[in-house]
């Protein structure tokens with residue numbers, strides 16, 4: 001038997017902020033080996049990936065997920081240390097507790113019950129990457145390409161990303177939107193604010209451009225999917241002073 005809460009805590013205590021692994025993949029591998037999975041580490045670049053399969057028959061049901069987490073941001077803003085995995089009034093607190101070390105632990109715990117019970121007649125596999133939160137070039141894509149080239153067949157896939165809306169288990173999603181990142185640089189001419197006619201301030205240009213982009217309807221969404229959205233994540237002029245018109249401005 002595997003206690004999914006304890007396994008989640010053990011995974012959170014390995015601070016695997018992309019691309020660092022911190023032993024998280026080893027723990028997943030050890031756990032699955034203990035259940036009889038055939039484990040293959042697939043390392044691409046500096047990224048740890050794992051493909052583990054129990055059984056050889058079809059159909060092959062694959063749990064897909066990732067061990068990496070996003071950075072913790074401001075450590076002082078956390079009510080508990082981000083990688084301590086403390087349980088406070090029944091709530092597990094820690095980076096990766098939702099997205100998505102708990103899902104990996106739950107997958108493994110479910111296997112630990114289903115396999116001895118003889119419920120696995122086909123195969124169960126795990127495709128776990130350490131590169132989902134980063135640029136993800138050395139993660140799932142490369143593993144899938146390698147498996148396809150070998151003729152490995154994955155019939156069905158369950159992704160353990162958090163999807164609940166209000167309450168645990170109240171929403172199952174059938175797909176995931178793609179995303180694109182765009183960087184824009186508006187070049188101006190640096191100058192003193194008292195002599196604006198001798199400068200070209202890039203900030204108003206960029207503000208107007210962003211306002212237009214923000215007001216543009218990208219699409220209307222479709223069945224089961226919300227409309228596409230544009231999110232501005234930074235606005236940078238690198239200007240420490242108030243009396244200087246900066247030379248360039250860039251959102252991201």
Ligand SMILES: [Zn+2]
Pocket residue numbers: 066099100132161162
């Ligand atoms: Zn995730």
